[in-house]
Amino acid sequence: MRIGDAKQTYLADEAIWTSSTQKIWFALLLAVLLAFPFMASSYLLYLGCLVGIAVISTTGLNILTGYTGLISLGQAGFMGVGAYTVAWLSLNTGLPFPVTLLAAGLLAAAVGVLVGLPSLRVKGLYLAIATLAASVFLHFIFAEWEPVTGGMEGLSLEPAHLFGLEFRSDFAMYFIIVPLAVLALFGAKNLFRTRVGRAFIAIRDRDISAEILGIPLLKYKLMSFALSSFYAGIAGGLFAYFYRVVTPESFPLSMSIFYLAAVIVGGMGNLLGGVLGAAFMTLVPEALKLLTAVMTPIWPNAPVFMSPMLEIIFGALIVGFLIFEPHGLAEIWRRVRRFFHLWPFRS
Amino acid sequence: QDKDPIVFGGSIPLSGVFAFAGIHLHAGLTDYTNWLNDQGGINGHPVEYVMEDTAYEVDRSVAAFKKISGNENLATYYGDSTGFMKAIAAEVNEMNSVLMSGASFATALTNNEQYPYQFIPGPNYSQMFGIILEYIASQGEEGDMPTVAFVYSDTEFGKDPIENGKARAAELGIEVVEEIVTKPGSVDVSAEVLKMRRARPDYVVFHGYVLSPINEFMVQMRQMGLDTQFMGTFWSSDKLIIDKMGEDADGYMGVMPYNYYDSEEGGPMLDALRAQAEKSDPEAGYRPTGYMQGWFNAMVWTEVVKRTLDAGKELTGDNMAEALASIKDWDTGGIIGIPVTVKDMSFPVGRIWRVNASEGRYEPVSDWIHLD
Amino acid sequence: MDAVLEVDNIEVVYNKTVQVLRGLSLRVPRGAIVALLGSNGAGKSTTLKSVSGLLSLEDGEVTAGDIRFNGQSLKGRPPEKMVRDGLFHVMEGRRVFEDLTVEENLVAATYALTGRGQGVGGGQEMVYDYFPRLKERRRQLAGYLSGGEQQMLALGRALIARPELIMLDEPSLGLAPLLVEEIFEIVARINREQGTAILLVEQNAAVSLAIASYGYIMENGKIVIDGPADKLTDNEDVREFYLGVGGKEGEARSYRDIKHYKRRKRWLS
Amino acid sequence: MNILEISQLSLSFGGVHALQDVSFHVPKDTITTVIGPNGAGKTSLFNCISGFYKPQQGEIRYQGAPLRGIKPPKRAALGLARTFQNIALFRGMTVLDNIKLGAHVHMKTGLLGSLAYYGRARREEMEIREEVERRIIDFLEIDHIRRQPVASLPYGLQKRVELARALAMRPKVLMLDEPVAGMNREEKEDMARFILDIREEWDVTVLMVEHDMGMVMDISDHIAVLNFGQVIAEGKPQDVQQNPDVIKAYLGNSDIDDLRKRLNPDREAA
Amino acid sequence: MDWLFFGEISLAGLAMGGLYALIALGFVIIYKATRVINFAIGEIMMFAAYLFLAFAGGMEISPWVAVPLAVLGGALLGGVIEKTMIRPMLGESPISVVMVTIGIASILVGLVELIWTADPQLLPSFLPREPVFIGELYLAPKIAYGFLIGMAMLILYLLYFRFSRGGVALRATASDQAAAYSMGINVRRVFNLAWVFGSLAASLAGILVAATGGLSPQFGIIGLSVLVVVIVGGLDSILGALIAGVFIGWLETVAGAYLGGEYRMPATFAVLAVILVFKPYGLFGTHEIERV
């Protein structure tokens, strides 16, 4: 049971954490994130990094789709732009990773703006398919522009480096990826307690009224596209450093669907939802494999039988969650929390 | 047995686009491991085979590798795709403790500088094209060479050998009269067939497919009255083609480095394989080429590990790569019909087989071809 | 008198958490016009939705009590079935099909006649008779109609369905005074000519009490006062809070000199 | 002085003439009301002023300068604020955020500032918060709901939040489209009081569309009547109320006793 | 320029386009009633094709019985999916429902792998194998007959929705479910029928496409490439599906033949982009009402 705190100033009232309980929880979370790589197996570490990358990209897509209401199936394409930028720069210039990542974000943002241009007229699912078109073009460019992208072969790159330090292992990459993910979340959180974020939500809820109330639609839609693709570009750049190889097939359409699913299953227009969704989509297939591992000793043929089963279960989980709670995991989380807040006094 | 086990790992595509092969790869690897343990393992070390399903997705394959290599003391590993082999290369190179091979015959993997610890359990795709083209050349004569068309899928897999293949064709004086790229899998190819109708190649080489659209090309081109000879590379030369196409498959040719399960060839290892397959699943009958590939993979691993241990060395990546490179005129006990020698981390050997539809199987039409 | 609709002590909860109706009862005699008044958020629309079964679409649930239409309990009956049985709900906020033309909106309403063995023809002409303006706009998308025109269309759809009971949720919302009169006259006419009973939810208390024979006033999910329309019109609280007639003199209060404090309602004390 | 001058405005959609040659003025610091039958073009007129509809002909002058060519957001920045006939609140936001959104045009923070929430961005947010709290939330008596999502509010309060949002736009002309539709007498009285107070305390001209004649006649200084897209009368409330054209097209006889007789002949007879 | 070749290519493209149109019809019918793009259409097609395989291949039922049986099976599947997984989502935002269809796609793929294994398959041939000549132009028999069957079905649908109340009920439901209920429209039934008839069209298309292109658990991807068609035609227009289907089929084939297979997708998506700039709701799609 928590008791509300009285606020002295508006600043305190608008802070991200409005109670000391929340601050303690957050500090604890940071501590866990920090300790994690020292305790986790290489596999868990790898998954941690993957989730981190997914969180960045999902948060980006959430800004665009969840908060601004512009459904996009182009996220994988934008990530590809980021990944190729990093790969090309690190091969051809040897710049350190902060520079290459920034460049990846910016180039992806520029492409995002280009793709967003029709969004003033094209809406809803039509827009979603238009962004799908963008990702088809991007894939085409990745595959065919050989001198720059290495064609179907793709590009292999050196590990990320800074001040002579090389980030070769997953352990090292973790310390790039996770801080960036946290930063990305903070940025988004700030965004939605200020002017620009409110404008995004307004456009999502009622675009025409928003315009009459003083929000230039095209400018803000493009801004949302830019920011979202910036996040995607960073995530793509990290992806490149993480796997150290980039090919056109690294960014298939199914990846865009993956991120859209993460946003929706997590809870559209909810940052925590994005995090939960990214973790869910990344980890559940892995977790399901534990089932197979449990069964194999008893039944050697289990892997063959179980893999279609896992596909069925995974699909059923998505369907089931959405039927049970169409507003996503974030809403389920909120319910759980409310339960504990009221806990001793629940009837 | 109290010696430490030797661990074979694998990222195996039991679901997804490549599942049709993955299931048999898995069976081949499993059966070989069981057989080997029945023989007493490797120098008394038992062998364990640890795998995970990947759905043929690179990130899941990588996850499986991290998980397995984290939990086990891995010696060798089976990778399910070219993408995975490339993605994991940096890590494998740094680990210097695992030797890797797998389902990919990608040409790039024979680049020893970039992929020092990865090998190909057969010829790479370019070498397969080489073998096919050599066969085609042998059917013509100076100045009157047959013409050929390449049909391949718009994927990394599909495009892999095309440049090299064209270069090799030019060397042999074979004209490539048409080149067709399609999406993989279920597509309508009527328009492409129309192009073939004009190009009139003597040979069509398919690459990057399993079944469709090979059947459509063959049926439609024959309907048009063309008497083209159709050929394909490893993954396009399974018995599946006969099972699914029936009579229409007659005369189709494939390049295959291993003997087919139901071929008339024999040999101690091939017999052992058949016996083990029969034992593990009496119902299954014929075992596809994926099974042979899995089995052969594990055979090579065993040979490499054994050579390394015999030399009194640790199972590091470098030592195992060295042991692999030392394989020369190796008798595979009938899996491959002639003694084989490793070159650039691959086994550049193969044979052309032809479908006899009424018998329902492939029959050899060439000698074993060992590229040098 | 025989009642076409009886609502007995119902309770309604939204989202399994918010209770909106707390033991509400009312009845609509056959062929009568009954008004249901109440402040915003009192639960008037919720009452209608519980009757027509549309509540379930909004995650609401009738947790107690019973509703009977023509003597039969409506529990578990799907909403479209009730419409076909003659219970038509004209929803708050008009709810015309915006992407359909006026004419297609009327066609959609003919589904209410399913299974009644009546032809579907003729209805449209009747609607155009009542609302000539709709005829001019028959091929226009309903989404582009003005607010008033949309309200006419919503009523027109009810006419097509030839129901036994129409539940009207704020039909005068956003209508010009002349049109309010017109529409209420039409409502009265439908009631008279076709014997259709009408349950009328309204903010415009003056007109509704003028047309209705009986009235209920609800606050906070229950009926606080009810009676024949004339009686209600004379009730002091009703006069003050619903009719805007101040003091004993019966003079209409001016909006210019509204007191900045408010008198407590008697029924709340 | 007239803050808005509308001259010979025409607007049509396909064959529908929403506005035809409409001309009238809105004197500064008045409450001016536009009335007229449904579909007369009142909302369309607002939309023309807001810039959402582009009239085919005619001109709107605001503070002496023509508005043509100015995009809607810019018009909002110039002080043309409004509410909407069908409540257009942003359902995904709290009451407070909805109101703050109204102040959008008066803030400057860009994307980077927003992401960082530091320095000017934060200062600006605080200033707006303070202004909203002091001048609007207290004034409209909505402090108890500021943290609630608007979707869960009763209708009357939603209308009040819309008004609050319009006030946050620091309007010079406040356009209210049917501010008391769907309200009961009590709530209407509250709203009327707010409108009167706003005019007095905020130095704002109110331009209103409303069908509730009781309120319109009581609080308006100036009334224009539209019918079929044309102005059929203009003037003081009493004058308009007497105008036979207006009665015929719009008001009806509005005698409740007479109406009662017509609606309920049986009961009257009994 | 070789006009004969161009003619033949075009003809092949148009015929393939007919099948695209039929798939697009599956999307359109469901979208019309529910405002949801059904991402599982491809998988429903696949399922029906496997059913046909089981009937005609496995049980050796005559293809002329097996086709209708499999098509009905696919339609039934659509109905069951609607009833169990879509109906509980009534009233939720379309995008959540779209996500549910993506989950359904995954379930169907798993089911197919479980029942029929992951091996690629060919359908028993049931269409005449003699080449079809139109004048001098050669046309592969499978696509020629596929085209005819597909068109017949499309025109049937088109006529039904032109001349019956059904279309109105569908659109009314899509526009406002609660209001549709209050008109006496059985919204659940409309949803169900939309899924049944959408799946019916898709199933027929699935069998016809699989008959030319082969079948595997990845078959469903074709559904995604047909999205271009529905967007160009307009998500809720049957006529649009027909015209855009034929057009995109033609364009894709011609681009593939003259530029190379890797240009098929970019070419159609380029056309999509251009069309959306000028017609944001496709060629025949309903414009969203924009008012305040």
Ligand SMILES: Nc1ncnc2c1ncn2[C@@H]1O[C@H](COP(=O)(O)OP(=O)(O)OP(=O)(O)O)[C@@H](O)[C@H]1O
């Ligand atoms: N779908 C819903 N979910 C949760 N609460 C709801 C829902 N619909 C209505 N409510 C709440 O129920 C209460 C009664 O609402 P209702 O719409 O029935 O009132 P009303 O009397 O019709 O008011 P109005 O005059 O504004 O139409 C309100 O407090 C409202 O917030």
Ligand SMILES: Nc1ncnc2c1ncn2[C@@H]1O[C@H](COP(=O)(O)OP(=O)(O)OP(=O)(O)O)[C@@H](O)[C@H]1O
């Ligand atoms: N975007 C549009 N497209 C087509 N017709 C329109 C559009 N907007 C308005 N109209 C038409 O213009 C006319 C005027 O509409 P408007 O909404 O301005 O009326 P109004 O005076 O506000 O009516 P009400 O009092 O009912 O709100 C109506 O006939 C309406 O159908």
Ligand SMILES: [Mg+2]
């Ligand atoms: Mg209500």
Ligand SMILES: [Mg+2]
């Ligand atoms: Mg209006």
